[in-house]
Amino acid sequence: MNCKKSNKKIDPIRDGLLSGRALKCCRNMGINSINELAEYVKFNYLYQIRNCGHKTILELNDALVKYAHYYIVTENKKSLDVLNKKNDYIPITSCYDKSSEIRVVIPSDIRVQAVNIFDSCVRASNDDIYDCFIHKYKNLNKLLSYCFSDITSFFKFEDKFSVDNILSSWDLSLDILHKIELHISDNFTIRKCNKTIIIFRDRIKLLIKDIERHYSDKKISLLFSRLDSSAVVLVQSEYNRLKRKLSNRTNRVLAKNNIDYKNIIKFCKNIETNLRRHRSSGAMMAIEITDAFSSYQQYIFNLTDLKPELGKLSLLLNDFPFLDEVLAAEIIKFYEKNGYYPFFRLFYLYFQTSYYRNNTICNKAKGITYPIMSYADISYEYGICKTRVRQIVSEFKKRRFPTQITRNFNQNNYSFLAEDYISIQNIYDLINKSEFNSIDTHFSYDSLIGILSICKEVSIVEYNNQKIVVNSQILNSFALKSALAYISNKINKTTGVVLVPMNKLVNKYTLNSSIDASRITSILTFFLTDILGVKLDNKNNLVLKQKPIDIEGELVKILEKNGEPMSFDDLMFKLNSLYSTKYKFTKGNIKRIIVNSNQISSIGKTSTYSLYKWNVCNLTIRGLIHQILSDSDSPLSLDEIVSILKIKGRNTNKKSISSSIKSAGKYNFIRLKSGLYGLSTKQYSDSYIEADKSNICK
Known part of the structure; x- marks a missing residue:
């Protein structure tokens, strides 16, 4: 008895008498006294406590046996007296209409247990979830009022709470309902119970099923309600990316069920039911879909708290994976200023960072970011024939690249596309100033030509050593090159002056009538007058005459x-x-x-x-060799003579020099030690001459 009396004032959790791990496990669950631990184990198992191992469980059990039964739940005495009224129930009314009639009652037999379950579950949650949950459900009566009055009100929380806390509050509510229903089933099934308890248990079961049925849809709605427009585009893009991993047959199943980026999560949850009619193949498709979209929900969840600026950046990096964050930020600034993405800059960066072989081959052949290389050099570098290189390059069209790049290339963004012809220099000045002026990247003239050669909207016409960008629609309707060749032949055969009517030339080489003749006349006049130098008289006739050249x-x-x-x-x-x-x-x-x-x-x-x-020396090779040896104080080898000749602008080899020296008697060339050459008129050190004599003697 003395021991019992002394133990009444001992609390091993409050006084820190347990091991550090045991105390930490209890405090993580919000348990600050042995009495709270005793209440917790009435409805939970100790192994459910986070990081609570076998030794810790034994230690807590031992503490409960020694100390918990000496404690009386004094704090609940008053609540028991209040709850144990003559009334058999606590009224639960609609949370919107306080005057509405009673809909559900909590039987008096389970009041205290239900309240204790509510308190222990809420107390075990962390601070953020606790604030979110208690803000809406202050007590058990309030929770059940929301649940039974309107199922949609159960899922509604204020926007100031994060998605994570709201979802955790939903889970906490379901946990409380499950434990209340489990408590009733465990304690009132083996003995006769009153009708009120049976009705309450059945209502709880139906309520849980109703909440679980709507849970997935409400969760998706909550996630999408927190996404801004840029984040929604990101989700759509991620959905399309994951969808491309699926087989054609599985994609047809998704299309048949009208699955999109919003309802794919619900479809995956009920995938066995949805694909049951496909028999054995349905199981394979179900595995394929669930594997492909396993990370999709977490991806949406990560976007909910994303800032708008970061959302734009993530969207851009998703569309253009070849960018880094610094370049992506500059592209966003360009978009905010101009309303479109810089087509030429993105194209340039795409080729600059591409590791795909065909992209690199086209890059080198077109000179987009590299100096232009010949097909022969590319063929030698990659070990493929020139025909294959030519085939790879010819297959590159603008449609091969992401639509996010190509969709910005239109007349609204680039006004020169609306013109029938324009010089490349004008386009280069415009693009280099608008899209490349703020970076150190060297966007060359050849880079522009390489990019334009891939675009189907324009064609590059090279004539008389000048490159002109011409509208492709014009070239498809008029044989411009044939017309220019016809005029050139006329000039070559002309001895006097010949007049050729412009209208006759236009009509002769027009392929179809879809283009206005005035547009063809305009571009043809530019080529003939500004490039070829042909004059027009006042009757719009071409005045052809051959001009002598210097x-x-x-x-x-x-x-x-x-x-x-x-x-x-x-x-x-x-x-x-x-x-x-x-x-x-x-x-x-x-x-x-x-x-x-x-x-x-x-x-x-x-x-x-x-x-x-x-002032290039015009001497012959022999004369230059003689001059080189005359200027040198010592004899020289053939390699040294070859290198000096290259400096003087003569490309030759050792064999040619040796032949020239042997056949040039008047220059007095002599051969000395180890293949060195000199002049017989010059005096060299005795070592060269003696060595040479010894060689001759041998």
């Missing part, structure tokens, strides 16, 4: 543009490419012009030419 001046321009000496064949090729439509040049005539020129000089006896103003 061949020497053109050769000088070619050399100046190249910046280094050129072979005769290269000069002829460049000249023919410029005037192939007007003139035909003969090699003899061109050589005669070069020999008599005061500006062009030949290098030695080779067919290589430079300009006099460059």
Whole structure:
């Protein structure tokens, strides 16, 4: 008895007499005294306490046996007296209409237990859930009033609470209802009970089923109610991405059931019922769908608390995965300023970060982010034939790329698409200023040409060494290149002056009547007058006459543009490419012009030419070797002679130099030690000469 008296004032949880783990487990559940622990275990198991292991359970059981039975629940005495009135029930009325009649009663036999279940469950929740739950359901009577009066009111919470806390409050309410129903079933089934308890138990069961039936739909509605427009687009995009993982047959099943991004979660929950009619194949499709959309609900949940700015950023990164966050932020700024995404910049960044082989091949062939490479070089690099490279490049069209990039390429965003023709330089200045002015990326002229060559809205016409962007609709309706070739042939055959009516030329090469003739006349006039130099008279006739050209001046321009000496064949090729439509040049005539020129000089006896103003040495190879050896104090090897000749602009090899030295007696070349060469007129160290004599003796 003395022990009992002393133990009455001992509380192992309050006084910290238990192990650290046991105390932490209790306090995490909101249990601060041995009495609260005793109330908790009436309706729960100790192993349900988080992080409560086998040893901790034994320790808590031991504490309950030693101390809990000495405690009397004094705090509930008053509530028992209040509840145990003559009335057999507590009235539960509608939460909207306080004057409505009584709908459900709590039998007096389970009042205290139900209240204790409510208190212990709420007390075990964390602070955020507790605040959310108690804000709406202050007590058990309030909870049951909401549940029985209107099922929709059960799911309604104020927007100030997070989705996580609201869902946890729903779960907490269901947990309380389940435990009340379980308590009734465990304690009032084996003995005769009054009718009020049976009715209350049946009502609770129906209520739980009703809540569980609406739970999934209300949860989805809650999630989507917290999403802004940008986040909804993200969800749609994620749904489409996951849907693409499914087989065609499974996609047809989803389409047949009218499944979209909103009702897919509910469909997955009831998937066995939905696909039961498909027999054995239904099980496989059910597994396929549930696996594909296993992370979908969590993805939506993560978006609910996302800020609008972060939502836009996430949406952009989802549409354009080749961007990083810094570039994505700049793209968003461009969109907010202009109302559309920068097509050329996105295209450029897409190719810059692409690791797909075909994308890289097209990139190198078009020169979008790389310098333009020939098909032969690409073929050698990737180990495929040139025909395959050409096929890969020809298959690249704008439709191959994400619609999020290509949908912005229209006349509203890029006004030059509405024009029949425009120079590439004008487009380059416009795009480089608007889309690339704020970054260090070098968007080159070739990059623009490469991107435009993929777009079906425009075509690039190269004529007389100039590139013009022409509306594709025009080229499909008029044979522009054929018309230009016809005029060039006319000029070549003309000895005097010939007039060609513009209308006749337009009518001759028009392919169909879908395009206004004035548009064709306008673009043809531009090519003939501004590029080809043909004049129009006052009657809109083309005045054709052959103009002599300054061949020497053109050769000088070619050399100046190249910046280094050129072979005769290269000069002829460049000249023919410029005037192939007007003139035909003969090699003899061109050589005669070069020999008599005061500006062009030949290098030695080779067919290589430079300009006099460059001061390039015009000695022969032998003369240059003699000059090199004369300037050197020591003999030189063939490799050294070759490298010096390259510096002087002569490309040759060791075999050619060796032959030149052997056949050039007048230059007094001699061979010394280890393949070194010098001049017999110069004096070298004795070591070179003695070594050479020893070799000769051998």
